[in-house]
Amino acid sequence: MSSEQLLVLIAQNDIKDDIVDTLIELDFLSGFSLGNICGFSREHSHFNIKEQVEGYREFCKFEIMHPSSQQQALLAVLARVCQHNPCRYWIMPIQQTGTLC
Template structure:
């Protein structure tokens, strides 16, 4: 039975700190990962001139492992931060996890 999920959130860099602050406040999370990514899209109209020349836009990517039963609480907390800066996300089940020593 699946008990944990992985939420991947792609956000604009200008709200990264607000998302970090929100996630740190959630007691049901033990932690999360954050990295920089380059986003490519066929919709260049959203890109500024520099991004159009480079062909990509810089974003931050959060990976948040969370209990299945906390999905709605997590999405609700993130929705407050992302309401003025829409963020793309997806959720996948975690079939197995552990620590390799």
């Protein structure tokens, strides 16, 4: 059983670079993944006109594998970056990790 867990963070594109800069500086992370996603919601009042027509909003999705012992430290530094642009997140345990060759 691994002591690692996966934090998935959904953020607005305008703070993507700030999150990247923050994560790169953390010694306990070996890396992370970043991708673009389309977010659908029943709360269209937060969407601009283009997003209302398309039916979705563009976000970035971070996947951050980290030691469970560093969870609070990771959330604390991300909270500072996300304080003016709330980000949704969830954390999942990782049962196994490795490299296939």
